[in-house]
Amino acid sequence: MALIKCPECKQEVSDQAVACPHCAFPIAAQLADKLHPETALLIVHPSMFGNHPLYFLLCVALIPAGIATAFMFAQPLLVVLSGVGLAILVGWWLVCESTELTVTTKRTILRRGLLSKSTNEIRNKDVRDIHVAQSLFHRLMGTGSLGISSAAEEGGDIEIAGIPYPQQAAELIRKNQ
Numbered sequence: 118m119a120l121i122k123c124p125e126c127k128q129e130v131s132d133q134a135v136a137c138p139h140c141a142f143p144i145a146a147q148l149a150d151k152l153h154p155e156t157a158l159l160i161v162h163p164s165m166f167g168n169h170p171l172y173f174l175l176c177v178a179l180i181p182a183g184i185a186t187a188f189m190f191a192q193p194l195l196v197v198l199s200g201v202g203l204a205i206l207v208g209w210w211l212v213c214e215s216t217e218l219t220v221t222t223k224r225t226i227l228r229r230g231l232l233s234k235s236t237n238e239i240r241n242k243d244v245r246d247i248h249v250a251q252s253l254f255h256r257l258m259g260t261g262s263l264g265i266s267s268a269a270e271e272g273g274d275i276e277i278a279g280i281p282y283p284q285q286a287a288e289l290i291r292k293n294q
């Protein structure tokens with residue numbers, strides 16, 4: 118047994134104490150965190166091409182198609198088609214970028230939202246059920262949806278579609294439970 122300084126009240130406490138006897142600071146939890154710090158194992162965003170490849174290609178194709186048809190038919194307004202394709206791609210990209218699933222050694226965190234952000238997290242030990250859904254098509258593309266339900270009272274379930282490596286994400290969560 119050794120004496121350490123409580124990080125909160127700076128008084129001497131046993132390193133075996135669950136909590137500081139002076140200020141109730143959780144000593145044991147703090148030491149456990151130091152020994153096994155939380156590290157991110159996987160960070161993924163929904164894929165654009167991997168989730169909706171045909172739609173993605175259609176939007177990409179609109180860009181040259183708008184310019185080409187504008188010239189072909191001498192109708193400058195057809196360039197609007199290029200603008201529509203580009204706008205959809207940019208908006209879609211922003212939504213995908215602002216949606217992030219992080220699996221750490223302790224938690225699974227889902228962040229959503231560009232302007233108004235929402236965060237939902239489930240501690241790995243509270244995970245009750247993990248559900249991976251992949252259609253044949255998505256399996257070929259290496260994407261799928263992941264659902265995690267929590268046994269905890271607070272916080273809701275996590276649900277995210279069209280992410281790469283859904284099976285690996287589920288596996289990592291199970292391994293770290």
Ligand SMILES: [Zn+2]
Pocket residue numbers: 123124125126127128137138139140141142
């Ligand atoms: Zn203390």
